[in-house]
Amino acid sequence: MNDSKVFKYLRKIGVFGIVIRVFLAWFAIAFLIYPNVNLLVSLFYKNGEFSTEVFGKVLNSARAMRSLYNSFILAFTLIVTVNIVGILLVLFTEYFDLKGSKILRAGYMTTLIYGGIVLATGYKFVYGSNGLLTRGLVTIFPDLNQNWFVGYPAVVFIMTFALTSNHIIFLTNAVRGLDNQLIEAAQNMGESSWNIFRKIVMPILKPSIFAITILTFLTGLGALSAPLVVGGVDFQTINPMIVTFANIPYSREIAAFLAIILGIATMILLAIMSRIEKGGTYISIAKTKTRFVKQKIHSKPLNLLMHVAAYGTWLIYVVPIVLVVLFSFSDSRAILSGNLSLDSLTIANYQTLFVSRRAFRPYMVSVTYSIAASVLVALLAVFVSKIIHKNTGKFSKALEYSMLIPWLLPSTLIALGLLMAYDRPRALLGNNALLGTTYMLLMGYIIIKIPFSIRIIKSAFFSLEDSLEESAQCMGASAFYTLRRVIMPIILPTVLAVIVLNFNSLLSDYDLTVFLFHPLYEPLGIVIKAASEETASLNAVAMSFVYSVILMIISATALFLTQSDWANKRRKA
Amino acid sequence: MKKLLVIALAFGLFLGGCAGGNGGTEDRSLIIYTNSASDGRGDWLTDLAEEAGFEIKVVHMGGGELTNRLIAEKNTQIADLVWGLNAVEYERLKKQDLLQKYEPTWAKEVDMVLGDPEGYYYPIVVQPLMMAYNLEVFANEEPPKDWTELGSKFAGRYQIHPLTGGTSRSVLASILVRYKDPNGELGISQEGWDVVKEYVQNAYFIQTNEDYWSRVIDGTRPMTMIWGSGLILNQNNLGQKFGIMQPEVGVPFVVEQLAIFKNSKKNALAIEFINWMGSAEIQAKFAQEFGTTPAHPDALAEAPQDIKDLMASVSPQDIDWKFVAENIDSWVEKVELEFRN
Numbered sequence: 001m002n003d004s005k006v007f008k009y010l011r012k013i014g015v016f017g018i019v020i021r022v023f024l025a026w027f028a029i030a031f032l033i034y035p036n037v038n039l040l041v042s043l044f045y046k047n048g049e050f051s052t053e054v055f056g057k058v059l060n061s062a063r064a065m066r067s068l069y070n071s072f073i074l075a076f077t078l079i080v081t082v083n084i085v086g087i088l089l090v091l092f093t094e095y096f097d098l099k100g101s102k103i104l105r106a107g108y109m110t111t112l113i114y115g116g117i118v119l120a121t122g123y124k125f126v127y128g129s130n131g132l133l134t135r136g137l138v139t140i141f142p143d144l145n146q147n148w149f150v151g152y153p154a155v156v157f158i159m160t161f162a163l164t165s166n167h168i169i170f171l172t173n174a175v176r177g178l179d180n181q182l183i184e185a186a187q188n189m190g191e192s193s194w195n196i197f198r199k200i201v202m203p204i205l206k207p208s209i210f211a212i213t214i215l216t217f218l219t220g221l222g223a224l225s226a227p228l229v230v231g232g233v234d235f236q237t238i239n240p241m242i243v244t245f246a247n248i249p250y251s252r253e254i255a256a257f258l259a260i261i262l263g264i265a266t267m268i269l270l271a272i273m274s275r276i277e278k279g280g281t282y283i284s285i286a287k288t289k290t291r292f293v294k295q296k297i298h299s300k301p302l303n304l305l306m307h308v309a310a311y312g313t314w315l316i317y318v319v320p321i322v323l324v325v326l327f328s329f330s331d332s333r334a335i336l337s338g339n340l341s342l343d344s345l346t347i348a349n350y351q352t353l354f355v356s357r358r359a360f361r362p363y364m365v366s367v368t369y370s371i372a373a374s375v376l377v378a379l380l381a382v383f384v385s386k387i388i389h390k391n392t393g394k395f396s397k398a399l400e401y402s403m404l405i406p407w408l409l410p411s412t413l414i415a416l417g418l419l420m421a422y423d424r425p426r427a428l429l430g431n432n433a434l435l436g437t438t439y440m441l442l443m444g445y446i447i448i449k450i451p452f453s454i455r456i457i458k459s460a461f462f463s464l465e466d467s468l469e470e471s472a473q474c475m476g477a478s479a480f481y482t483l484r485r486v487i488m489p490i491i492l493p494t495v496l497a498v499i500v501l502n503f504n505s506l507l508s509d510y511d512l513t514v515f516l517f518h519p520l521y522e523p524l525g526i527v528i529k530a531a532s533e534e535t536a537s538l539n540a541v542a543m544s545f546v547y548s549v550i551l552m553i554i555s556a557t558a559l560f561l562t563q564s565d566w567a568n569k570r571r572k573a
Numbered sequence: 574m575k576k577l578l579v580i581a582l583a584f585g586l587f588l589g590g591c592a593g594g595n596g597g598t599e600d601r602s603l604i605i606y607t608n609s610a611s612d613g614r615g616d617w618l619t620d621l622a623e624e625a626g627f628e629i630k631v632v633h634m635g636g637g638e639l640t641n642r643l644i645a646e647k648n649t650q651i652a653d654l655v656w657g658l659n660a661v662e663y664e665r666l667k668k669q670d671l672l673q674k675y676e677p678t679w680a681k682e683v684d685m686v687l688g689d690p691e692g693y694y695y696p697i698v699v700q701p702l703m704m705a706y707n708l709e710v711f712a713n714e715e716p717p718k719d720w721t722e723l724g725s726k727f728a729g730r731y732q733i734h735p736l737t738g739g740t741s742r743s744v745l746a747s748i749l750v751r752y753k754d755p756n757g758e759l760g761i762s763q764e765g766w767d768v769v770k771e772y773v774q775n776a777y778f779i780q781t782n783e784d785y786w787s788r789v790i791d792g793t794r795p796m797t798m799i800w801g802s803g804l805i806l807n808q809n810n811l812g813q814k815f816g817i818m819q820p821e822v823g824v825p826f827v828v829e830q831l832a833i834f835k836n837s838k839k840n841a842l843a844i845e846f847i848n849w850m851g852s853a854e855i856q857a858k859f860a861q862e863f864g865t866t867p868a869h870p871d872a873l874a875e876a877p878q879d880i881k882d883l884m885a886s887v888s889p890q891d892i893d894w895k896f897v898a899e900n901i902d903s904w905v906e907k908v909e910l911e912f913r914n
Binding site: 057058060121124225228229232233241243245247248250251254335338352356419424433514515520529531533534535537 | 604606610611612613615616619630632633634635637638641642644645646647648649651652736737738740780781782783784786787800802803806807810902903905906909910911913914
């Protein structure tokens, strides 16, 4: 680049563009690169030299190698199974005209409001040795092994249904954005429904499916709760080991090393995906889109089959959550044994929650932090996506990859990196320290949500038509004005969805929170952990269910406010 | 979108506004970090302390995280005192030069075998760690005598907790310290590692949200690792008495302690609070309210009968916790990487 080119570039992006880029570069260096690199260096460099001991330790551990292998097997399996189930769900609720699609959608959305150990335990109530289905099956086949729901198939089953959240939200948005004229044109030309789906619908959905596939792969690699609850001896994955080692100061380098192995695998996948994504993206060229009309299934038997499949899947989703809610009214022994007796249900568990005058404060703290962090991270993701979308310069490449760093490390290590970097005043922060301030946790929350937010919002930019942006520019609109008034309204559904998903997952976070929270502002995750510690109380397990139900209510409200038809109508009005 | 931005900004102001303040006359406030405030204990203590003229803020987190966080905060001391943990964790804090030597008024009344001979931390609550077994199953069979023979004689029949928790780690340490050998790997002789390998590989590791007491009762796996208060709670809840394995060397006692920090500016107030909290009177109230086992003999005398019975039946194993603290992490790492299936 010679001087005039630089000048041209600067003029193109404007003062605001320069300010934003400088800010983002500072942010990436101060919060993503410096703390994490600093931590990794401290872990691997001992007494001034690079320690290679860790390679031997890990490579010689049969358990570590097997767990790593299992994690990859799981991740690749889930890419296939989650996509199949997820796409089917969206077809059931959005693409085909099925009866009661709103009820179906509500059922499929349940994974958005609960997860982790409680979700896995919910599935155990159905399929476990004492579960509803198992007991039913035993009466028919007395020889059945009651412990059939264990190991690889059980983990895959639970995770396949638990990980469809992203399909339900983002693929739904994409299907709703389909241009009906395209489909009508194809129908008029006599194309079959299958060909229309394969040749027209799928290519348009591709960017969303790519983004979701990456997230699924990552979640599969990082599987934690499902293997712990139903993995048994034969199918344990690597993440429980990483979490264990991350919490032992002596063994942190092993945690970091294992996490880096997973990170490299992720980066390879990301690079491949980005290449494919850039190559053949199909963008609808219609200038005046017409609203997508759901497809009727004309063949009667096929229609019936679709309904049976849709409602069968619905049951898989709904039964565990209903049982979780019911069991939250019983005691821990009932939960552990899976024996529910309806007459022993009590609201005593819920009463214990609100007896203390201090009980409400953690909700306030967590809700405030989660809203602030998820809004700020979404804004950040919009600006970054705008810069990296269709931009192949060195700056945008560097920006994109540094924003993905938090995916490389478990949240414990990210927290420790932040603590280590900002436990004293640093020039990078204008000679301020973060430790001991309320901003520490806010920064932590923002950091761990950056990769997810950027990956999803970036894919929303692919659905934008260049012509819109170009015409805004031709009419003299500044880049910021175009972003605010032209781009933002189009990607808003995706941005809101990212905000609400981040909000829901931050509400009860523990791993990161425990290291960063300000002692006077105790968040919910800390309270929940204290209430569900087995060493403290007999009723610990029941309390984890009770809190889980309360979180469901908060999360469902958040979802309703952003994702329901009611909210959509209000926004358009 | 604008609305959300406003909320985010308002949040910043809210946090900024709250961070300041705290004027007033005499500052009687203390920040206490602990891993034992669950089940309403923190709130109970806060209320009681208020009556006694202390304004305490109890901050609860899990044991492992607590120590890690305290070490991470060493350049910016936030906590004034720490309550709970165990000797291993305190030795780690001591090594980082975080603790302040002190002596509470009740120091001479408690058995300082449970505390720190160097005077940095003092015991308040005791938790024996045991192997409990189904008495019916072992009516005609000789029950296990020691952790060291479980692996060879009772393969697959005993349940232990994951090594992520303090209970299982302390038991592991209680086995390994018997085979101390300066020339051995990580300070332990080959014989010791063989015993531990057998113990770990033949154990059943309890999984998350698993009903392990039912397995003890129905005899599938009739033995389980358990801590003192957990045994008493479950005996009452299940209406069944369990046997306790009695190794000749005794069982490991995990002891909750109280300590103060070198860099806290409120050491005088913290000691005043510890004098109050560790006193026989408060510890007895605590035991009656939450069924814990006080380290203070006068408080134990007023504890519920089943706690007294349990404590009369077990004796503490003599363990060099300093040696344990120096090595436990590397021991656990070796076991997790090499021995677990």
